[in-house]
Amino acid sequence: xxxxxxxxxxxxxxxxxxxxxAGRPVYVxxxxxxxxxxxxxxxxxxxxxGLGEVITEYQPEVCAVERVFLARNADSAxxxxxARGAALVALARAGLAIHEYTALQIKKAVVGVGHADKGQVQxxxxxxxxxxxxxxxDAADALASALCHLYHWQGEEAQLHATRS
Numbered sequence: 001x002x003x004x005x006x007x008x009x010x011x012x013x014x015x016x017x018x019x020x021x022a023g024r025p026v027y028v029x030x031x032x033x034x035x036x037x038x039x040x041x042x043x044x045x046x047x048x049x050g051l052g053e054v055i056t057e058y059q060p061e062v063c064a065v066e067r068v069f070l071a072r073n074a075d076s077a078x079x080x081x082x083a084r085g086a087a088l089v090a091l092a093r094a095g096l097a098i099h100e101y102t103a104l105q106i107k108k109a110v111v112g113v114g115h116a117d118k119g120q121v122q123x124x125x126x127x128x129x130x131x132x133x134x135x136x137x138d139a140a141d142a143l144a145s146a147l148c149h150l151y152h153w154q155g156e157e158a159q160l161h162a163t164r165s
Contacts, residue, residue, distance in 0.1 A: 001019070001062060003019075003149055004016070004055065004058065004063045004091075005064045005141075005147070006142055007139075008065065008084040010043060011036050012032045012033070012035070012138045013047050015142045016142035016144075017058045018146040018150060023154060025128070026129075027129040027143075029058060030135050031054075031139055033047055033051060034050075035050075043083075044083065044086040047083055047087055055090070060096060063099065064100075064145040064146050064149035065084070066100075106141070109152070111124050118137045118140070121140050
């Protein structure tokens with residue numbers, strides 16, 4: 001199974017790709033779709049198109065997206081919601097199954113603490129995936145989303161096998 005993790009942002013949307021190989025996460029790629037300048041519609045189009053390119057290149061089977069529910073202020077919340085919407089439309093257009101997790105769920109799954117900071121998430125992504133360098137904060141959050149989904153899916157599979165036995 002190939003998982004695309006997405007960390008939506010109005011200026012930087014992180015993405016991370018992991019493969020599930022016999023129950024072990026294998027790093028494929030990560031990066032950021034930048035939309036630092038231009039009007040909001042132009043930035044949203046860059047997010048949509050950029051994720052479309054990532055999907056075309058890496059052919060994920062499923063996607064994990066951070067569910068955003070708080071922001072510093074109303075304007076930030078609106079922009080983040082629009083960026084998240086552009087990302088979700090790109091994912092849905094590609095026909096991907098989309099799974100959403102809160103930041104608390106993601107951080108707890110990969111760091112063990114739901115209120116971990118970005119530096120801790122970056123460190124754990126490097127350690128858990130055997131990366132040679134620490135990924136950017138946005139890419140690390142996206143990888144963490146993908147890894148959270150892998151762990152969640154493995155838990156569901158284990159429960160399914162246990163009930164069949």
